Amino acid sequence: MRPDPFTYHQPQSLAEASSLVAELGDGATFYAGGTELLLLIKMQLAKYDHLVNLKKIDGLRKIAVEHDRLVVGALATHNDIALNPTVSKHCPSLSRLCGEIANIRVRVAGTIGGNLCFAEPRADPPVLLAALDAEMRLVSAHASRVVPASEFFLGPFETAREPDEILTTIEIPLGTGTASVERMKQGNYSLATAAISRRERHQTWIGFGGGPPKRLGGTGALLDRDYGRTSEEALFAAVAEDIVDLEIPSDIEAGESYRRHLIAVAVKRALASLHETEATGVH
Amino acid sequence: MDTSVEISVEINGVPVTRSAPAEALLIDFLRDDMGLRSVKLSCDMEICGACTVLVDGLPMSSCTTLAADVDGAKVTTVEGLITDGVLDPLQQAFIDHGAVQCGFCTPGFILAAKALLLRNPSPTRAEIVSALDGNICRCTGYSKIVEAVRHAASA
Numbered sequence: 001m002r003p004d005p006f007t008y009h010q011p012q013s014l015a016e017a018s019s020l021v022a023e024l025g026d027g028a029t030f031y032a033g034g035t036e037l038l039l040l041i042k043m044q045l046a047k048y049d050h051l052v053n054l055k056k057i058d059g060l061r062k063i064a065v066e067h068d069r070l071v072v073g074a075l076a077t078h079n080d081i082a083l084n085p086t087v088s089k090h091c092p093s094l095s096r097l098c099g100e101i102a103n104i105r106v107r108v109a110g111t112i113g114g115n116l117c118f119a120e121p122r123a124d125p126p127v128l129l130a131a132l133d134a135e136m137r138l139v140s141a142h143a144s145r146v147v148p149a150s151e152f153f154l155g156p157f158e159t160a161r162e163p164d165e166i167l168t169t170i171e172i173p174l175g176t177g178t179a180s181v182e183r184m185k186q187g188n189y190s191l192a193t194a195a196i197s198r199r200e201r202h203q204t205w206i207g208f209g210g211g212p213p214k215r216l217g218g219t220g221a222l223l224d225r226d227y228g229r230t231s232e233e234a235l236f237a238a239v240a241e242d243i244v245d246l247e248i249p250s251d252i253e254a255g256e257s258y259r260r261h262l263i264a265v266a267v268k269r270a271l272a273s274l275h276e277t278e279a280t281g282v283h
Numbered sequence: 284m285d286t287s288v289e290i291s292v293e294i295n296g297v298p299v300t301r302s303a304p305a306e307a308l309l310i311d312f313l314r315d316d317m318g319l320r321s322v323k324l325s326c327d328m329e330i331c332g333a334c335t336v337l338v339d340g341l342p343m344s345s346c347t348t349l350a351a352d353v354d355g356a357k358v359t360t361v362e363g364l365i366t367d368g369v370l371d372p373l374q375q376a377f378i379d380h381g382a383v384q385c386g387f388c389t390p391g392f393i394l395a396a397k398a399l400l401l402r403n404p405s406p407t408r409a410e411i412v413s414a415l416d417g418n419i420c421r422c423t424g425y426s427k428i429v430e431a432v433r434h435a436a437s438a
Contacts, residue, residue: 001327007286008305008351038347039328051305055352079341103417104395106329108341109348188330 001042009052014166017052018141022164024050030166032075035102035110036118060113060168063087070172074113079104081112091172092277093179093195097128102188113167119212121156122189127207128181130215131195134172138165146171153212175199180273183207184262191254194266196274202227204270206263210249216242219267228275232268239264288351294319295363303350309343310334312350313360321361321390332418335391336360342398361390364397373397373435382431384422392418396432405436 009028011017021028028050031037040046054060060075063084070090072081081087082099101107101115101124115125116136129149136147138161147160149170154160161167177199183190193207202223204216219238222230243263250256291300294317303312313319313336322345325333329344336345337359364371373393376382383389392415399406399414406414411432420428 002308002311003306005286005304005306008288008349034349034352035329035347038349042327042347053352102329103332104398104414105332105335105342105344105417108338109343 001044003038003041004044004047006041006048007050009050010056011052011054012056012058014057014139014168015141017054017057018139018164018166020050020052022141024052026163028052029163030054030117032114033077033110034114035106036114036120054166065090065174068174070174072112072170072172074116074167074169075111076113078102078107078110078112078115082107090174091132091179093128093181094125094132094172097124097181101125112170116152116170117159117161117167119153119155119157119159120189121211122191122207122209124181124183124190124193124207126153127193127205127213128179128195129170129172130213131181131197131203131205132172132179133197133199133203134170136161136167137169137171138162139168140165150213150215155211178274178277180270180277182266182269182273184266186253191259192262192266194263194270196223196267196270198223198227198274204267206243206266208243208246208248208259208263210247214243214246216267218242223271230271235268235271236264239267288354290350290354292353292355293357295359305349305351307350308346309336309348309350309353309358310345313345313358319360319362323387323390325387326419330417330419331388332391332395333388335394335418337394337398340398340401342395359394359397361393364393371397372438373400373432376431376435376438377428380427380431380434382424382427384420384424388418388420388422392420392428396435399432400436406432408433411436 009020029048031051031053060073062073063076064071078098078101088095134149136152138145152160179197181195183193195205197203202220204219205213207213218241222238248256248259286305287302288305313322323333325331327346329347334346335342338356395418411429
């Protein structure tokens with residue numbers, strides 16, 4: 001598989017990059033690690049006459065704590081995040097998840113921003129970032145805005161980002177709470193992902209391969225009431241109720257009822273992992 | 284429309300400057316332009332690890348990396364691990380432990396292991412297995428491969 005020819009643009013600034021994509025229109029797109037986009041282009045599933053590389057723009061790979069927020073540059077690779085001591089100190093669930101994505105080569109090349117903007121419905125980071133109340137900063141040549149992770153993902157391969165907007169940082173509020181994420185993997189992708197965060201209230205979010213991360217309100221309420229003494233039956237019932245109307249995929253990878261079961265198991269494991277984190281103090 | 288890009292890169296210690304089409308993949312640049320045939324094309328989708336090369340010491344899938352993106356970097360293929368005709372301890376360990384069967388996956392495994400040892404010279408067995416879990420061997424020689432890496436690390 002070989003890519004069709006394209007023009008490669010290497011802007012030095014965000015404004016230049018955004019203007020380029022605005023001017024070039026539908027035939028142009030931003031390009032970061034390429035781990036997902038290049039595959040699509042190679043397979044002729046996507047066609048672009050112009051790739052606008054973001055890797056030459058300074059400052060987009062920075063990871064730091066600023067004003068009680070963990071600020072992760074969108075061009076930070078999964079490997080950067082997995083090995084970063086600031087992330088492991090303040091957000092260990094994100095460290096661990098980024099250290100387990102795909103394989104080492106994908107983690108070395110793939111960026112967190114690319115992962116989020118590509119919005120692969122089986123991706124795990126969106127689920128955890130939604131549970132962590134993360135916010136996405138989007139910058140164009142003329143404006144800047146912040147979108148909560150819970151509103152950023154609209155559907156498979158679809159986000160709230162406008163074509164000329166660049167995701168520059170992912171900002172995670174630092175609290176005293178803990179969080180966990182577990183996934184039920186088959187091959188390279190998750191069939192189900194669950195993330196639970198525990199701040200003022202519990203938030204339980206799932207990924208199920210068919211749409212944006214989904215918040216399980218009933219399960220969160222159950223944990224608010226019964227955290228630490230939730231029975232498996234009650235948990236499974238709450239999850240089943242929360243996802244009863246959700247359109248779950250059914251395909252060669254797994255049937256719908258099996259996937260519904262896996263979602264509950266992922267939530268159970270995320271809860272166990274949260275208990276373990278709190279009991280041992282090892283994040 | 285001229286879509287070519289200028290690439291200045293150090294390959295196995297040798298500085299190289301070439302013009303290549305923007306869409307050229309690193310694997311083709313290395314195999315066809317540079318004659319480095321140890322870099323193997325297999326799955327073509329970042330899963331099997333046969334096309335692994337080191338870019339500034341980090342393992343990457345050359346099948347899904349643009350040649351344009353290694354501009355300014357140092358690229359190492361398994362040929363580049365040989366110093367003055369002497370094999371790298373990892374290469375020697377793969378031979379000594381019979382960690383090669385058909386040999387197709389071997390360059391990728393050796394480079395993935397090299398990347399690990401560059402970062403962590405004394406890995407545990409679990410760390411070795413984890414670092415190699417993105418490389419596939421169809422001859423099912425994993426035990427000997429892990430043993431070879433353990434031996435090279437402790438040598």
